Every structure is written in structure tokens, then in C-alpha cells.
Amino acid sequence: MRYLVVIEAGGYMVARLLLETREMVGEFDAAVEEVGSMTAGLVPVVGALGPEWDVALGGHSAEERASAMVYTLDI
Structure with missing residues (x-):
């Protein structure tokens, strides 16, 4: 399992690919x-x-993290 987190960073949307361990x-x-x-x-969380996620x-920021879209990838 992997996570793909789409989150704002400095005014741009970035996608971060993370292992199950984050x-x-x-x-x-x-x-x-x-x-x-x-x-x-x-469907993201x-x-x-x-x-x-800390x-x-x-x-x-807390605002960026609150609006982040977290996808769980079954890979």
C-alpha cells in the first residue's frame, strides 16, 4: 500500500508519494x-x-493539511 497526498505547498499543488510507513x-x-x-x-480522504502525518x-500549515487529499493506492 502507498499513499498519494495532494497538498498545497507555497501556492502550488504538489503530489507526494509515501510508503505505508509514511x-x-x-x-x-x-x-x-x-x-x-x-x-x-x-475517492480521497x-x-x-x-x-x-506529523x-x-x-x-x-494546519490549513494546508486540513485541505489535503489523501489517496490510498493498492500497490
Whole structure:
């Protein structure tokens, strides 16, 4: 399992690919076609405010984390 978190960062939307342990393994522009392909048909959980996200999203504000879209990828 992996997570794809789409979150605002400095006025831009980025997609962060994280392992099940929430270790980040990649970050890219959320507007790229691959993000749409990976999330097609998936319903995101809105918000990443729980303590399990503190390290992975520590550089983001509470507002950014509250509006983050978290997709669970079965890969």
C-alpha cells in the first residue's frame, strides 16, 4: 500500500508519494497526467491532520493539511 497526498505547498499543488510507513519516496507537480492516472476512480480522504502525518507533512500549515487529499493506492 502507498499513499498519494495532494497538498498545497507555497501556492502550488504538489503530489507526494509515501510508503505505508509514511516515508516520502517522491514529490511532483500535482497537475501531471500521472496523478490523474493513479487516482482515477479513487475517492480521497480529505485532511491529513492526524499525528500519523506529523513527520511526513511537518512543513505544511494546519490549513494546508486540513485541505489535503489523501489517496490510498493498492500497490
